[in-house]
Amino acid sequence: MATTALERKLFVGGEWVETGDWLEVRSPYSGDIVGRVAKGGPQETKRAIDAAERAMREPLPAHKRAEILVKVAGQLGRRHDEVARLISEEAGKPMKTARVEAQRAMSTFTFAAVEARKLAGEMVPMDASRAGEGKLAFTLRVPRGIVGAITPFNFPCNLVAHKLAPALAAGCAVVLKPASATPLSALLLAELMEAAGLPSGWLNVVAGSSSEIGDVLVEDERVAALTFTGSGDVGWKLKERAPRKHVALELGNATPVIVCADAPSDTAATLAANSFSFAGQSCISVQRIYVLDDAWDEFVRGFVPKVEALVVGDPADEETDVGPVIDDDARRRILEWVDKSGGELLTGGETNDRDLIKPTVIANPAPDAQVSREEVFGPVVTLTRTGSLDEAIELANSTRYGLQAGIFTRDLRSALEAAQRLEFGGVTVNEAPTFRADQMPYGGVKASGNTREGPAYAVRELTEERLVVIQL
Numbered sequence: 241m242a243t244t245a246l247e248r249k250l251f252v253g254g255e256w257v258e259t260g261d262w263l264e265v266r267s268p269y270s271g272d273i274v275g276r277v278a279k280g281g282p283q284e285t286k287r288a289i290d291a292a293e294r295a296m297r298e299p300l301p302a303h304k305r306a307e308i309l310v311k312v313a314g315q316l317g318r319r320h321d322e323v324a325r326l327i328s329e330e331a332g333k334p335m336k337t338a339r340v341e342a343q344r345a346m347s348t349f350t351f352a353a354v355e356a357r358k359l360a361g362e363m364v365p366m367d368a369s370r371a372g373e374g375k376l377a378f379t380l381r382v383p384r385g386i387v388g389a390i391t392p393f394n395f396p397c398n399l400v401a402h403k404l405a406p407a408l409a410a411g412c413a414v415v416l417k418p419a420s421a422t423p424l425s426a427l428l429l430a431e432l433m434e435a436a437g438l439p440s441g442w443l444n445v446v447a448g449s450s451s452e453i454g455d456v457l458v459e460d461e462r463v464a465a466l467t468f469t470g471s472g473d474v475g476w477k478l479k480e481r482a483p484r485k486h487v488a489l490e491l492g493n494a495t496p497v498i499v500c501a502d503a504p505s506d507t508a509a510t511l512a513a514n515s516f517s518f519a520g521q522s523c524i525s526v527q528r529i530y531v532l533d534d535a536w537d538e539f540v541r542g543f544v545p546k547v548e549a550l551v552v553g554d555p556a557d558e559e560t561d562v563g564p565v566i567d568d569d570a571r572r573r574i575l576e577w578v579d580k581s582g583g584e585l586l587t588g589g590e591t592n593d594r595d596l597i598k599p600t601v602i603a604n605p606a607p608d609a610q611v612s613r614e615e616v617f618g619p620v621v622t623l624t625r626t627g628s629l630d631e632a633i634e635l636a637n638s639t640r641y642g643l644q645a646g647i648f649t650r651d652l653r654s655a656l657e658a659a660q661r662l663e664f665g666g667v668t669v670n671e672a673p674t675f676r677a678d679q680m681p682y683g684g685v686k687a688s689g690n691t692r693e694g695p696a697y698a699v700r701e702l703t704e705e706r707l708v709v710i711q712l
């Protein structure tokens with residue numbers, strides 16, 4: 241049961257704004273209203289861009305930006321329980337996982353503060369050519385300009401943090417559109433940034449109709465960069481429609497893992513624990529496990545009972561491992577994909593008495609089934625028996641996605657071969673590819689995106705190099 245019903249206004253130009261229209265935020269578990277948020281549209285988005293433009297006319301020095309980011313990190317630490325509970329309530333995320341997200345958001349702000357203080361260009365060795373003799377040159381890193389940020393429902397706090405904190409570190413003002421299902425954590429972050437001393441206009445949060453707000457962000461020439469995390473369909477269309485803007489996309493995956501016969505003995509446990517947290521609704525939740533012949537029997541024997549032991553239930557309960565998926569449409573789609581997998585159901589495949597999908601494991605699905613090719617974004621894992629490492633790598637590469645992949649083996653040569661041949665932005669060895677630390681360069685290739693996040697990398701993307709040449 242939700243314990244609070246928050247009412248939040250939009251944050252535009254340093255003011256908390258009502259619009260007369262409200263967006264209801266419901267618990268994906270109980271259906272109860274956990275909050276309502278003022279619903280904005282094109283008018284509020286324009287006002288937000290006006291405010292961001294005014295703010296950027298008076299740049300904030302790096303030490304001030306860093307100080308604000310550090311203060312927000314501190315508040316996230318002090319208000320940890322409240323932040324985790326809010327994430328859990330609006331997203332239906334089990335408290336265990338919500339606590340990790342709240343802690344990670346703190347880490348994201350902390351690393352962004354470091355980047356704000358380090359932000360600098362570089363010297364150019366001018367006398368390395370005859371033409372450069374007698375000249376001194378260096379680059380400055382200047383903010384690109386106003387950033388339009390759009391975020392998904394599944395990490396309502398930390399993925400918002402990955403937009404706001406690096407943008408401020410880079411010296412850019414932001415207009416943020418959070419996911420309609422989960423806008424409360426974003427507005428809490430805005431409250432913390434305001435309390436930390438962020439002057440008006442540097443951050444604006446407008447929740448509401450995605451296409452209306454998105455259209456303004458795409459069309460307004462003052463928005464220099466769009467940073468989007470969400471589904472590929474929406475992301476790639478945004479990029480097409482904004483050819484003159486810098487568009488950074490963090491999109492989906494159908495995360496593969498290869499298990500070799502010489503995998504560490506706790507591999508099945510590691511993968512069982514990492515395939516179902518937040519009911520598989522993480523862009524790097526383990527989805528397709530390719531098990532080599534010699535490892536098959538032992539792996540299946542170890543994996544399935546561990547999956548069956550996961551606690552499915554109320555996300556507010558600290559013991560729960562797997563909660564609800566985000567809404568009824570998602571639940572119906574996931575169960576339909578399971579039905580049409582063409583494989584053998586080893587466990588799950590149905591809902592419990594609270595309509596939660598039980599963690600589901602399918603053996604040897606059809607190669608062209610949706611569960612083998614598309615992003616399930618639900619508590620479903622496939623196990624496919626494969627004859628060789630070569631075949632496993634080929635199968636892992638066989639979707640259009642390329643965010644993260646993993647391999648479990650003790651053999652250095654197999655690990656390095658996989659790292660070189662897996663067409664993904666990141667490859668984990670003897671760790672589930674669900675792993676992410678917030679300072680890592682994180683992002684995809686192929687249909688999974690075109691950027692790297694992690695404050696150091698995002699700050700580079702949100703700044704441009706300006707060359708200064710001085711005749712001595």
Ligand code: NAP
Pocket residue numbers: 390391392393394395399417418419420421448449450451453454455469470471472474475490491492493522523524615617643683684689
């Ligand atoms: P989504 O449906 O694409 O929504 C993401 C955001 O885009 C939401 O704020 C949504 O607003 C907005 N949006 C939708 N249509 C839009 C439009 N026409 N113009 C502008 N904005 C628009 O994705 P989701 O279901 O929230 O999130 C799940 C997806 O995100 C999965 O594919 C997952 O893999 C991906 N993801 C990727 C990463 C990564 O780092 N690579 C991390 C997390 C999630 P509304 O909510 O108002 O519709």
